[in-house]
Amino acid sequence: MAKAPSRAPLVALIGNPNAGKSTLFNALTGLRQRIGNYPGVTVERKSGWMTLPDGERVEVLDLPGLYSLAASSPDERIVIDTLCGRIGAERIPDAVVCVVDCTNLLRNLFLASQVAELGIPMMLVLNQADVARKRGVEIDTGRFSERLGGIPVVPASAWHGEGIASLKGALAGVLEKRTPMRRILWNEGVAEALRILREGLMREKDGGAAAVPDAMLQRMIFDATPDPGGGWLDGPAQAHTGRRRLVLAARERIRHAGLNPFAAEAVLHYERMGAVIEGIVVERAKEGGHTFSQRLDEVLLSRILGTAILLVAMAGMFASVFWLAEIPKGWLETLFAGIGAGIEPWMEEMPALRSLVIEGVIGGVGAFMSFLPQILILFFFITLLENTGYMARAAFLMDRLFSWCGLNGKCFVPMLSGYACAVPSVLATRTIEDPRARVITIFLIPFMSCSARLPVYTLMTTAFVVPQAGAFKGAMVMVGMYLVGLVVAIPVAWVLTRVVLRIRVRSFVLELPRYQIPRARDVLWRMWQAGAEFVKRAGTIIFAITVIVWALLYFPHTTETAVTTRKVFIEELSGSTGKTPGQIEAALAEESATARQDGATEAGPLTKALEHRVSAAHIEDSYLGRFGKAVQPVFAPAGFDWKITVGVLASFPAREVIVSTLGITYSLGAEAGADSDALHAAMAKSTWKSGPRAGAPIFTIPVVMGIMVFFALCSQCGATLAVIAKEAGWRWAAASFVCMTTLAWLAAVACYQAGRLLGCA
Amino acid sequence: MDISSLKVGQRARVVHLHASQPAEQRLMALGLMPGVIVRLARVAPLGDPIAIEFRGQCVSMRKREAGVVEVEPLG
Numbered sequence: 036m037a038k039a040p041s042r043a044p045l046v047a048l049i050g051n052p053n054a055g056k057s058t059l060f061n062a063l064t065g066l067r068q069r070i071g072n073y074p075g076v077t078v079e080r081k082s083g084w085m086t087l088p089d090g091e092r093v094e095v096l097d098l099p100g101l102y103s104l105a106a107s108s109p110d111e112r113i114v115i116d117t118l119c120g121r122i123g124a125e126r127i128p129d130a131v132v133c134v135v136d137c138t139n140l141l142r143n144l145f146l147a148s149q150v151a152e153l154g155i156p157m158m159l160v161l162n163q164a165d166v167a168r169k170r171g172v173e174i175d176t177g178r179f180s181e182r183l184g185g186i187p188v189v190p191a192s193a194w195h196g197e198g199i200a201s202l203k204g205a206l207a208g209v210l211e212k213r214t215p216m217r218r219i220l221w222n223e224g225v226a227e228a229l230r231i232l233r234e235g236l237m238r239e240k241d242g243g244a245a246a247v248p249d250a251m252l253q254r255m256i257f258d259a260t261p262d263p264g265g266g267w268l269d270g271p272a273q274a275h276t277g278r279r280r281l282v283l284a285a286r287e288r289i290r291h292a293g294l295n296p297f298a299a300e301a302v303l304h305y306e307r308m309g310a311v312i313e314g315i316v317v318e319r320a321k322e323g324g325h326t327f328s329q330r331l332d333e334v335l336l337s338r339i340l341g342t343a344i345l346l347v348a349m350a351g352m353f354a355s356v357f358w359l360a361e362i363p364k365g366w367l368e369t370l371f372a373g374i375g376a377g378i379e380p381w382m383e384e385m386p387a388l389r390s391l392v393i394e395g396v397i398g399g400v401g402a403f404m405s406f407l408p409q410i411l412i413l414f415f416f417i418t419l420l421e422n423t424g425y426m427a428r429a430a431f432l433m434d435r436l437f438s439w440c441g442l443n444g445k446c447f448v449p450m451l452s453g454y455a456c457a458v459p460s461v462l463a464t465r466t467i468e469d470p471r472a473r474v475i476t477i478f479l480i481p482f483m484s485c486s487a488r489l490p491v492y493t494l495m496t497t498a499f500v501v502p503q504a505g506a507f508k509g510a511m512v513m514v515g516m517y518l519v520g521l522v523v524a525i526p527v528a529w530v531l532t533r534v535v536l537r538i539r540v541r542s543f544v545l546e547l548p549r550y551q552i553p554r555a556r557d558v559l560w561r562m563w564q565a566g567a568e569f570v571k572r573a574g575t576i577i578f579a580i581t582v583i584v585w586a587l588l589y590f591p592h593t594t595e596t597a598v599t600t601r602k603v604f605i606e607e608l609s610g611s612t613g614k615t616p617g618q619i620e621a622a623l624a625e626e627s628a629t630a631r632q633d634g635a636t637e638a639g640p641l642t643k644a645l646e647h648r649v650s651a652a653h654i655e656d657s658y659l660g661r662f663g664k665a666v667q668p669v670f671a672p673a674g675f676d677w678k679i680t681v682g683v684l685a686s687f688p689a690r691e692v693i694v695s696t697l698g699i700t701y702s703l704g705a706e707a708g709a710d711s712d713a714l715h716a717a718m719a720k721s722t723w724k725s726g727p728r729a730g731a732p733i734f735t736i737p738v739v740m741g742i743m744v745f746f747a748l749c750s751q752c753g754a755t756l757a758v759i760a761k762e763a764g765w766r767w768a769a770a771s772f773v774c775m776t777t778l779a780w781l782a783a784v785a786c787y788q789a790g791r792l793l794g795c796a
Numbered sequence: 797m798d799i800s801s802l803k804v805g806q807r808a809r810v811v812h813l814h815a816s817q818p819a820e821q822r823l824m825a826l827g828l829m830p831g832v833i834v835r836l837a838r839v840a841p842l843g844d845p846i847a848i849e850f851r852g853q854c855v856s857m858r859k860r861e862a863g864v865v866e867v868e869p870l871g
Binding site: 328336432 | 822823829851
């Protein structure tokens, strides 16, 4: 696609949340979109391209939805900064298209009236015109336009694709005539206050003097932020005190006129827009009757039935992410295994390259691709929940469970899906508007026991707990493991909120929007975007982590190790079977000869046993194996031997790797699964080779419990850390890693030491 | 009295709203201001938040936030 010239006009879409802005954006750009981030903040920047009827290409910027220009969140701050041209390379839009939900006209027009203060060429889109018509609302758009200073007022229904053509036509006119919307006529008090601030700033040459737009002066005066005027203008710190004095003087002037300066803006804009629509909006009274949404809420928000429906809906969503995703995940695994098997023969002579390509490269690609099914499925449900309007209801029902720790009801869905997989859940926190609640949720999600922990619990429980304590206690242990993360997450949330972030009580005002049928295109597009974003932004990191850990587990891979292990293997076997080493060599040679003749993919039993022994020796001699042996003393207080330690270290990119790593170190090969009897037996038989506990079994109940608790709490997922880093920054990813790993170690040590004290070691 | 002390289904007129905090300004941006008629639509199953109807829309807010909105009950 040819790149459009950079001077193509830039048009910003602005509007209230739930006004149908995203649907309109998708309809206008036809999905020719680009998603990025604003510099320095984690606010999404969505833009796209559309073509006007005269063939002119226009860049469309989809600003975050908001009710007011008052900036109390980063999203809102981005909007006012964009419109005032205060973001780095970002241009001031050439025109603003204000999307207005005409089923809630006055509230939507408050924002339009605020935007008019910027003096940017503008037009109004009266969206959801079809719903308004059905409700008997008629709007005289001609007189409406007249009263707003002649800007186009176009009825549309983005959902049905109605009015898109006339919108584009009108926009061409706006870009040509450059008519701004008529501004509010401030009363004397506010007008004087603005003059005081403007002239004061000019006198003190603060913030580039005359260049400060009125809209920004208004933000400084009207917004009830703890630091009046702070952060709005550049300039030396000493200018700050002067600016503060001016703002306070301006507010005093408004108070003098008998108005509360913090309430004046909303009251005056609402009064003004109320007068504008007076007489041109006809509502053929259908008052008294309840709307469809109100009747539906009677059921969906009721105490018992509503809660039950929520639980069923959430269970359905959870089950889909947990189980349904396994099906396409299986296909992907088969696909990657097939690719590996297909190219393997070409690299027969180069074992290092073969291992790099199959385990490192294909394994690395597979590592992040395997998250895609879960991401797509979770985003399908989340977009459905949001676009129908049910997400706000779920938040309303659940808010009380979260409000005590600085979170809110919107954190429920991402937190719940954390029990399936943290990766899509961290991405799903984008639905949480409050940035601090969002970051706390991101921090807590990895504590939820995801599906990758299950193999570890299964292995340990079936191999040790069930044989020693019975099936019932085994089941209790499994349930307990699912609760450990939650039990630890609660105090973590408390400390994070009260001590680290020092949040007192956060406000949570949330519109319960009209129920709507979602558009398939919007849902599919959001799924696609979430998947593509993940692959683009986190894929390389996950890939890199996999390759690095592969290298640490593979190298140095000396032939010396292989030769020595072979010698030891044959000696041991001759000792136990009574055959001479020569006979065993002959048997091995015969096995490989048969295998070559038959073209069999499976090696003979003796060859396989030897291969497994050699892999075990290589892993023991690998850099990670050596490191594991060196740091084993760190894990000694938890009762871990070097094999467990290497397993733990190898599992940092992905915790489920512990099973196959243990398989290799116990000379059973990587394919021994969590339910492999051979692996269970080998682990049960293993004893301490030396030290004070020489001869005693390694896997006692306290050690087993310690391993499970360790895996329940430890931050062993490169993909999760990668998405945390992308969504909240590297500092949060590092904090998550340190906090979880420390807690995991402490808990494992506590488990083992408590067990020893109770005498079960 | 404040909104959260209304009975479910009861209507009231807003008489005063302290607008000295961003949270309260958010309520004003939604059109909650003196003179507006509100109705307490429902209370969440766990006792908080509450859902308020005004100007043809339904808004959820916590009781704490609702506490700053002074109303006089109608009828």
